[in-house]
Every structure is written in C-alpha cells, then in structure tokens.
Amino acid sequence: MSGHGTPQPVSARRAGPLTGTAEIPGDKSVSHRSLILGAMTVGETRISGLLEGDDVLATADAMRAFGAEVSDQGGGNWSVHGVGVGGFGEPEAVIDCGNAGTGVRLIMGAMATTAISTTFTGDASLRSRPMGRVTEPLAQFGTLSYGRTGGRLPMTVVGAANPTPVRFELPVPSAQVKSAVLLAGLNTPGETVVIEPEATRDHTERMLTAFGADLSIEKDGGARVITLKGQPEFTPQTIDVPRDPSSAAFPVAAALIVEGSDVLVPNIGMNPTRSGVFTTFQDMGADLTFENQRTEGGEPVADLRARFSPDMKGIEVPPARAASMIDEYPILSVVASFAEGRTVMRGVKELRVKECDRIDAMAQGLRAAGVTVAEGEDWWEVEGIGPRNVQGNARVEARLDHRIAMSFLILGMAAQKSVTVDDAGPIATSFPIFMDLMTRLGASLHKSNQ
Numbered sequence: 358m359s360g361h362g363t364p365q366p367v368s369a370r371r372a373g374p375l376t377g378t379a380e381i382p383g384d385k386s387v388s389h390r391s392l393i394l395g396a397m398t399v400g401e402t403r404i405s406g407l408l409e410g411d412d413v414l415a416t417a418d419a420m421r422a423f424g425a426e427v428s429d430q431g432g433g434n435w436s437v438h439g440v441g442v443g444g445f446g447e448p449e450a451v452i453d454c455g456n457a458g459t460g461v462r463l464i465m466g467a468m469a470t471t472a473i474s475t476t477f478t479g480d481a482s483l484r485s486r487p488m489g490r491v492t493e494p495l496a497q498f499g500t501l502s503y504g505r506t507g508g509r510l511p512m513t514v515v516g517a518a519n520p521t522p523v524r525f526e527l528p529v530p531s532a533q534v535k536s537a538v539l540l541a542g543l544n545t546p547g548e549t550v551v552i553e554p555e556a557t558r559d560h561t562e563r564m565l566t567a568f569g570a571d572l573s574i575e576k577d578g579g580a581r582v583i584t585l586k587g588q589p590e591f592t593p594q595t596i597d598v599p600r601d602p603s604s605a606a607f608p609v610a611a612a613l614i615v616e617g618s619d620v621l622v623p624n625i626g627m628n629p630t631r632s633g634v635f636t637t638f639q640d641m642g643a644d645l646t647f648e649n650q651r652t653e654g655g656e657p658v659a660d661l662r663a664r665f666s667p668d669m670k671g672i673e674v675p676p677a678r679a680a681s682m683i684d685e686y687p688i689l690s691v692v693a694s695f696a697e698g699r700t701v702m703r704g705v706k707e708l709r710v711k712e713c714d715r716i717d718a719m720a721q722g723l724r725a726a727g728v729t730v731a732e733g734e735d736w737w738e739v740e741g742i743g744p745r746n747v748q749g750n751a752r753v754e755a756r757l758d759h760r761i762a763m764s765f766l767i768l769g770m771a772a773q774k775s776v777t778v779d780d781a782g783p784i785a786t787s788f789p790i791f792m793d794l795m796t797r798l799g800a801s802l803h804k805s806n807q
Contacts (some may be wrong), residue, residue, distance in 0.1 A: 364780035365804065367762075367792070369769030370749075372801035374617030374665070379608040379794055383408040383433065383598035384626050385787050386560050387656075389459050390536070391596045392416050393467050394568050395437030396425035397444070397543065400593035404435040407598055411786045412457035419464050422448035433598075442591060443544040447473035451511070454479045456712065456757070456786040459533055461510070462491045466537030469500040470520035470544040478511040482712045482757035482783075488512055490529075491537045497523040498541050522547035522587065529707065530680040532557040532630075535583070539565065539572075545587040553581040557680045558630040563656070567594055599626030599656050603684045604788045606634050607763050608798065610688045612663035613643050614695040614744065614771040620798060622661040623649075633681030634689055635661065641669040641696055667744045669696035676704030683707050687764040690719050694728045695771060696741035706735035712783075713756035722753035722765050726776060750774035759783040763791060770800050777805050 383406040393416065395402030407413065409429075417427045417435070424446040426438035440446070445468050452475055454461040461477055465488070468475055478484065489508030496502065498520040504512030522545050525538050535551050539561055542549025562583060565572050571586035605625045612620035627635075627647070638645050644664040651658055671693060679702075682689070686705055693700035708715040716737050720730040727748030729740040749772025755762035762778045769776030784791050792802055 362782065365782040366777055366779055367766060367781040368775045368777040368803055368805040369766040370775035370801045371771060371773070373799050375612050375615050375620050375798040375800060376618065377620065377798050379620055379622045379798060381600040381605045381622060381625065382410065382788065382790060384601040385410065385413060385603065386459065386558060387598045387626070388413045389416050389463055390560055390564050391598060392420050392427065392437060393463055393540070394564055394591070395594070396420040396423060396427070396439045397442050397467065398439040398568060398591035398593050399441040400439065402437045402439065402593045403595045404437065405597050406433050407435045408601065408787070409433065410789050411455050412460055415453065415455040415457050416460040416464065419452045419454065419460070422450065422452055423468065442588060443471055445471045445473060448475055451476045451478055454483060456480050456483055456759070456783060458483060458486055458712065462488070462533040462537050463540060465491055465514055466495065466540035469495045469514060469516055469541040470498050471516045472518040474513060474515045476511060476513045480757065484510045486712070487710060490531065490534050494523065494525045494534065494538050495541055497525065498545060500541070520545040522549045524550040524552070526552040527554065530555045530557045531707070532561070536561040539583065539585055542585045542587055543570070543589065547587055549585045549587060551583045553583065554579065555677065555680055556581055556630060558628065560628065568592060597653060599653060599658050600624045602626050602631045605661060606685045606688050607767055607788070607791065608795065609635070609638070609645065609661055609663040610692050611767045611770055611795065611800065613638065613645070613666045613669070613692055616665055616744065618663070618665045620663050622663065624658055625661055627657040627659045630681050633678040634685035637672070637674055637678065637682065637689060638692065640672050641692070642666060643669055671696050671698035671700040671739070671741045673701040674703070679704045684760060687715055687719050687760050688767060690723060690737070690739050691764050691768045693739040693741050694723060694747050694768065695744050697743045698741055700739045700741060701736070702738070703736040705737070709734070712758035713761065715758065715761065718754065718756050718758065718761045719764065722751065722761070725751035725753055726768060726772060747772045748774060749776045752777040752779065755780050755783060757783050759786045759788065763788065766802065
C-alpha cells in the first residue's frame, strides 16, 4: 500500500449545473478512531458507515497485525473483536499506513505504552512528513523511536514497558498529537493530562467517553485541560459513523461556484470542531443552508443544501477558526477565487506539513489558472476575480495529495477552460467515490493523457 501505481491524470471542464443529492462516505477521522478503540476493547464493536478508503483500510490492516479480529460485513458494516487496553501483540511485519497521516500517528500513540516494537512506513508522501511532533511527547511516557533524519518514516517505535503518565501542553493545535497522547495514556497508570490552548476536533474525547474511559475536560482561561485516568475497562460499542464534513466540502464548494447548481448533501457530521469551512462560506455570502439538524451517536448532524452563489465576497478568515477547518483551506481557496475581492487566511502553518506543502501547492496551481496569490510562512491571500472569470487552462501537480487533486478538479468545473490534475490516484485515500459522485451531479470529468 506504499504507492498507488501509475499516475492517473484527470481533467475537469465547465459543464451544466450540478444538481441532485451527494451521498458522502463516512467520516475519516471517526472511522480511524472506531477501528483503533474497537481493537483496544474486549468483545465485539460493530461499526456502520465506515469509510472504506485506502487510509482507513490501512488502519484496519494495522489493527489485525496487533491481534484484533477485524472483518468487513459488507455495505460499510464492520466488526472488530478487540484485545483490550494493553493487549496489543507485536506485529510480525512492517505496518504500512499508506498515505494515512492520521492513522500512523494515532496508531503510534495506541501502541506506545505496550512493551512491543513496531516498524511503520507509508507511501512517498507519508515518508516525507515529520513524526517528531508525535514521537517527542510519546518519549515522555518512556517510548523510544528510531527513524530517518528529521524524524521521518520508516520508523521503529519501542513501546514503554513501564510507562509514566505525562502532562503535555500542545505547542501547536493538532488533533493528531492530542489523540496520540491520550491513546498512549490509556495503558498508563495514573492521570495523563493534555492542555490544549486552542480547541481542535474532539472526536477522540467523545469516543473515549463512549467506550467507558474516565475522562474530564475543564477550562483554564482559554485553554482546554483534558484529564484521562489510565487502564480503563472498555465496553464494546455500536458506532454509526457520520458522513465526512471534509469530503462534503467538495460538492458543496462545486455547487457554490458552478452556475445554476442546487445540491443536497445529507447526513453530514456538524461537530463544531470540524465545521468551520461551512461557517466561512456563509460569511462570504454563500447560499448554504443547514436542514434537518439533529444528533446521532453523540455527534451533531445536518443536511446541507448548497446553491450557486454569484455574489460571494472575499473575507479575512478568523485565525481562531483554523483548527476547525485546517483540511478545507485548499478548497476554500478555490471558492475564494470565484468570489469578489481578497480572502485572507492566517495562522495556517500546519498546512506546510500536511501530505504536501498545501500552501505552496495551491498557490502554484491557482497562479497557473490565472488567479493572483500571495503567501507567507503561515498565511496566504487569494485575490478573487468573481464568477465566470477564472481562466483555468492549466495542468497542476497534485503532489500525491488527495485534497489538492480534488480542489483543482472542482476549480476546473467552473473555470473558462479545463484544468488537468497530473494524478488523481490519491483521491482514493479519503473519497474513493469522488469521481462517480461528481459525475452523477453533472460534472464533466475525464481521464487525460496530457
């Protein structure tokens, strides 16, 4: 799983309006966590609506390697017979996490306080990403890590035989780092404390509580202080995975910029730590409404209706919102190109160390499509030129990044001339039905030999 094979160029061009219902796959963040916590529980956890993308399937394979029984029941329904907290066995082979940055970091945390050794690798993109942000706090438990220069994969992690609880303050907002520390705390006696100066997605805290962890959250000024008592007895769960808001952002964005569009995107998870991009679209003047708002499995859910919005304006996105939409800045920059005026995005240096340097990747591609972009280490600005005015006529590099590939294909659906992405293969990591779904809505997508 360390590569997806021959590059798959795909072109998108302007077609008729996008209409209909977009059935989005399950949430990737919740899917990863369901498998990992299910594997740390004695008994059977049942999961419905699991995202069956490459990233999540890699996590399922990893849980099998640690000794859990993970089976596909069909139709997005999965069963996990876990081995309990501290019950992971040592894998016989290297764990290949493919492109899954969330998967590898959470799995490192889950095994970090069990006396086993595990070697992790991934595809070319994942091997280029720094793991030090996770291995450094895990070292405070007594975990050892040996990787390539710069803390990169392949990496061998030696779990702590006698872990000690830690009190760790996140230096930058990161749900992955927070979750890795909390998962390591599960097999550690005493209390593990994570201090989060700025709130990030809280799926891990919600799910830990559902499985039976003794977890409390307090406010200290503007910070969240999360305290976890180690060595709990987990209770198996039945989990209905909500639809992924990060994936939903793509058909929503397409509807906002493609003339005449009206698209319904049902059953989307609206966890406030994940929904910042939709608030931002509304702040820009998007015709985006939330219908049938409700709660399912402890997570807020709604149906989104997005319509063509020719009067959107550029805005300054509040930096405090970054943690709730960090993965959506690429597609936001595409929508900003079709708005009137400047959209400013600050406090986003995390984008520099995602699957690729997403600020640079989007800036280069947008410029090739005729859009003016300015950038700095932790900010960027897009000069919107209004609907119907983005030139397109570009071939862009996805850089093995699924969100870059999808963002530029969405741009091509509304630009004057087609846009070609050099490799759409990575889209399968998070949104395997993207091409079919967008085509059913009316998009013009075709494989290209350019």
